[in-house]
Amino acid sequence: HRRYPTFAPVPMTSRRWPDRQIRRAPNWCSVDLRDGNQALIEPMTAAQKLRMWELLVKLGFKEIEVGFPSASGHDFAFVRNLIENKRIPADVTIQVLTQAREELIARTFESLEGVPRAIVHVYNSTSTVQREQVFGLDREGIKAIAENGARLVKDYAGRYPNTDWTFEYSPESFTGTELDYAVEVCDAVTSVWQPTPEKKCIINLPATVEMSTPNVYADQIEWFCDHVARRDSIVLSLHTHNDRGCAVAAAELGVMAGADRIEGTLMGNGERTGNMDIITMAMNLYSQGVDPELNLAGMDEIIETVKACTQLPVHPRHPYAGELVFTAFSGSHQDAIKKCLARREGDETRPWEVAYLPIDPADIGRSYQEVIRINSQSGKGGVAYVMHADHGYDMPRWLQIDFSATVQAYAEDTEGEVGSEAIYSLFQETYLPD
Ligand code: KIV
Ligand code: ZN
Numbered sequence: 001h002r003r004y005p006t007f008a009p010v011p012m013t014s015r016r017w018p019d020r021q022i023r024r025a026p027n028w029c030s031v032d033l034r035d036g037n038q039a040l041i042e043p044m045t046a047a048q049k050l051r052m053w054e055l056l057v058k059l060g061f062k063e064i065e066v067g068f069p070s071a072s073g074h075d076f077a078f079v080r081n082l083i084e085n086k087r088i089p090a091d092v093t094i095q096v097l098t099q100a101r102e103e104l105i106a107r108t109f110e111s112l113e114g115v116p117r118a119i120v121h122v123y124n125s126t127s128t129v130q131r132e133q134v135f136g137l138d139r140e141g142i143k144a145i146a147e148n149g150a151r152l153v154k155d156y157a158g159r160y161p162n163t164d165w166t167f168e169y170s171p172e173s174f175t176g177t178e179l180d181y182a183v184e185v186c187d188a189v190t191s192v193w194q195p196t197p198e199k200k201c202i203i204n205l206p207a208t209v210e211m212s213t214p215n216v217y218a219d220q221i222e223w224f225c226d227h228v229a230r231r232d233s234i235v236l237s238l239h240t241h242n243d244r245g246c247a248v249a250a251a252e253l254g255v256m257a258g259a260d261r262i263e264g265t266l267m268g269n270g271e272r273t274g275n276m277d278i279i280t281m282a283m284n285l286y287s288q289g290v291d292p293e294l295n296l297a298g299m300d301e302i303i304e305t306v307k308a309c310t311q312l313p314v315h316p317r318h319p320y321a322g323e324l325v326f327t328a329f330s331g332s333h334q335d336a337i338k339k340c341l342a343r344r345e346g347d348e349t350r351p352w353e354v355a356y357l358p359i360d361p362a363d364i365g366r367s368y369q370e371v372i373r374i375n376s377q378s379g380k381g382g383v384a385y386v387m388h389a390d391h392g393y394d395m396p397r398w399l400q401i402d403f404s405a406t407v408q409a410y411a412e413d414t415e416g417e418v419g420s421e422a423i424y425s426l427f428q429e430t431y432l433p434d
Contacts, residue, residue: 007212010179010219017218017257025285025293027235027261028278029063030056033078034097035239036269038068040310048309049078050087055266055305057092060294063119065095065263069111070104079111088115095119095168100149109156117164119202120157122149126185127176127208139181146171146185150192167193168202170239175211179223187229195233203228204237204263205254210244210273218253225258237261240276242268247276252284266306267314267321283320287359299364326361326371331379334372338385341368374418376411380404383423390420393427406430 032052037044044052049066056064066082067075079096082088094115098108100122112118124145125134131142150169157165169189171182186203195201205224207217217240225236238254238261240247251262264270268277279302282292296302299321303314316324328334336355344350352360361371372378372385380400387393387403395403403426410426411418418426 007216009216010223012219012223015219015222015257017222017253018215020256022252022255022285022288022290025282025290026255026259027063027237028061028282028294029065029095029237029261029263030061030265030278031065031239031263031275032056032265032269034065034067034075035263035271035275036265036310039269039271039274040312042311043074044309046074046078046081050081051305052309053082053087055302057089059296059302062091063093063095063261065097065119065121068097070098070107076107076111083112083115090116093117093119093166095121097121097123098153100124100145100152102152105149105152105156109160112163113160115163117166119166119168120153121168121170121202121204122153123170123172123204124149125173125208126171126182127173128178129176130173139184143185143188147188147192150189154193166200166202167195168204168237170204170206172206173208174205175207175209175217175220179220179227183224183227183229186224190228190230190234195230197232200233200235202235202237202261204239204261205259206239206263207241207247207250208239210241210247210250213244214246214250214253217250218257221254221257221259235260237263238276239263241271242273242276245273247274248280248284251276251281266302267312267318269306269310269312277319279321280319283359283364286363297363297365299366301365320359320364323370326357326366327373328356328371328382329373329375330377331381334378334385335381337371338381341385369420374407374411374423375416376408378404378408378411383407386420386423387427391424391427399431403427403430 033049067078069076069079082094088094096108098104108120126142131137153167171177171185174182190201193201205221225231236259238251238259240250264276264278266279268274282294282296285292303321307314314321316322328337333356337357340354368389372382374382374386383404384395384400387395406426407418407423
């Protein structure tokens with residue numbers, strides 16, 4: 001373990017983010033079709049990309065990174081398909097990624113010909129490891145790549161005056177970059193672009209590799225916000241990866257620390273351990289009374305589409321989305337849920353206060369039938385709930401105790417889950433024999 005040094009804290013004399021709350025949703029940018037796609041065993045086909053695109057639009061994403069058209073013929077063709085077949089709604093902006101090299105930037109603009117508006121996202125790597133070991137360049141050399149890329153993007157944009165362009169720059173590997181140097185590079189980029197409060201550019205600070213605890217990342221963001229030039233002309237964007245399992249926490253703390261925008265993917269697909277999961281962060285906001293400005297009411301359709309497009313499973317315990325996350329098998333949990341739900345009956349306007357259920361499953365299109373499921377660990381509350389909700393029987397307490405013992409014995413014998421119909425048959429056999 002001594003091969004891995006501790007990540008140095010950011011020298012902050014005071015910090016604002018720990019006292020903040022997130023009061024409004026950040027601007028979301030989906031990178032499912034780029035970062036998500038580039039990490040797949042089998043990249044999405046054209047049909048899968050289109051299906052994912054349509055889902056993202058339906059969910060309400062206003063910014064969608066659709067590919068890396070200078071690096072992939074498939075991505076180039078996909079961008080052309082969106083533009084030529086007029087598939088981009090008036091309130092949606094596509095974003096494309098490019099490295100800071102002239103031939104790639106030229107090809108990127110070629111892919112975008114005729115688009116009404118677009119974000120051109122240019123990046124180069126800035127960390128000490130990348131500078132010293134991958135590029136063999138010093139600080140000035142790497143900064144020159146960024147500046148040159150910014151200049152080229154601006155020049156090429158000028159050749160396509162009918163498009164409304166927004167420019168985005170990422171110091172890739174930001175989390176391994178000295179903060180003063182990250183600021184220096186980003187300042188160099190914005191001094192080329194000359195953004196204004198009316199026409200902002202996007203500066204995106206990726207945790208390309210998640211290297212520290214989320215509080216350190218939040219400190220990095222706050223420090224950057226306090227030191228970068230032209231802050232009022234910049235949309236400060238974050239792009240976290242999940243190497244330490246904290247991408248959502250890092251993004252949330254980063255927003256508290258001053259960021260305006262988040263790049264991520266549905267269910268966290270993306271390089272290695274994935275990108276920040278937008279579903280989880282959006283639902284975290286929702287469960288705190290903040291409108292996530294995404295329509296996540298049809299979670300099953302989202303899961304089905306993500307699985308069909310990525311060929312990856314969604315874990316049954318995935319926050320908010322997994323098929324088991326609102327299900328209780330154990331007796332004490334079932335009893336508590338049943339009591340809380342019963343209190344709500346007839347007054348659904350009450351604030352949501354139900355033990356063990358952080359949100360109302362109905363809000364994401366799930367039914368209560370899935371909440372209480374019966375196996376050998378279940379008790380009288382669960383069995384009574386199923387008999388009431390599915391079969392219309394309100395059992396007195398003595399019968400709940402008596403019948404749940406029968407169901408439990410049956411579950412132990414069969415060693416599995418006992419479905420609602422099987423429970424009803426047991427009830428009939430026990431108490432209503434013909
Ligand atoms: O993770 C990363 O740094 C990226 C950049 C290209 C933004 O995906
Ligand atoms: Zn990434």
